[in-house]
Amino acid sequence: MGDLVIVTGGASGIGAAVAALLRARGCRVVVFDLAPDQPGFAGWLRVDVSDEAAVEAALAKVEDGLGPVCGLVNAAGVLGKMHAPQRLQMSDWDREIAVDLRGTYLTCRAAGARMAARGAGSSSSTSPRSPAGMTSGPLHGYGPAKAAVISLTTTLAGEWGPRGVRVNAASPGFTRTEALEKGIEAGVLDPGTLSRPSALRRLVEPGEIAAAVAFLLGPEASGITGVNLPVDAGYLVGVTWQPYGGLRGG
Template identity: 40%
Template sequence: MSTNSHLVVVTGGASGIGEATARRFAAAGSRVVVGDLNADRGQLVVSELREAGHDVVFYPVDLASDESIKQFAGAVLESYGVPDALVNSGGILQNAVRLLEMDLAEFDRLMNVNVRGTLVASRAFGAAMCERGRGSIINLCSLTTFRASAQIGYGVGKAGLKMLTEIMAAEWGPKGVRVNAVAPGYTLTPAMQARIDSGERDPDAVIQNSALRRFVSPADAANAIFFLCSSEASAITGVTLPIDCGWLVTTAYSSYAAQP
């Protein structure tokens, strides 16, 4: 796609998949707005990209706060106009926990940031996209969108985001706005590496249960997001695309009662 006039907003753009996505669009010539709660890291990413000649800016945003999202969207729309794409990459993780032992305050925070934050950001930018008559929104789902997980609040939220994606796609499609989601598998982000280092994730279990025998990289997810926002995907809306190195199919295949 021709990207030199494209404006892309990426929440959670200071690290992980969001950072990789911001870098992918910037490398293609898009103007990129990075939004994140971590201002120090966000400014570092933007500085690196600007030094490389890319048109990238940073704005702080707290996805747990409706008012913060409103201010973020208002500043972007006033300064740069309506974005061509919004990537809702901002969110928080959860470690495995038993249902009866989970702190309900953690559940509430996961729902507030991951689900409500995505909804509020999508409404803030989606209204302008609908009025203009075009745009693309990408939500971040997960393997837990499709499979039960001991990450209870995280999994329930990610399953809900699939439905939210489909609802937005159905409602906003007639106004020219496409809405899709990606569902990354075990992705080797800094947050994942920290959990591996602390013993909270077993990397061998991930690798052996993936058909391609590797982790997903942030760039893998970013490339899929880039495609879904491109004109090559102009007929695609309402889908949730797994990017998992074949984890879903391998775990299903290997658990079947009869093996060849």
């Protein structure tokens, strides 16, 4: 492919899977992450995506050194605290909103405005745990942030579509990342509870999210913009069967 793509949060989890797949398909990948550099990428910048000045400076540095950015993947994020509102510290709430929503907006604004000025480009945001952004749950900062990212996808698609820029989102279900595995090991999450409501009766693999994101970025999706694509093993369609006794068979 040869396109220059920025992946935020590319050091681990879904972001790492996306960065690796895009690189394997011939993209020049630049990672924005606070983690130490990893070899093999076109660039690696330590960027706090919630910092406006840092994001703008990083985009300028990338384009000055490597050329125009053709794609953006927002995978940077922090997990939400599962506390009742009266126990959820505002510092935690602020951080979840700052990284998961503000960070997505800042990177989209910095990269998208440049792509729109050139008349071409594509952006895709991942919204880990699609149930959090589209259903109810005990994530009072994280959930609203993810719902807002889905809304932001549609507004930016409308804003930049007339100038040739597509904006889409991929919403993963419960995905077998390092963070989820730690939650299972700590006893906070139960894999059976997470996977049982899904139509496919399993968790999602990071590579499946990466494949969806690569599709949304690529030419095969040239007529698609403003969509939120759940990649959740059928969690959203299966969970509503629970009041009726759950999914049949399997």
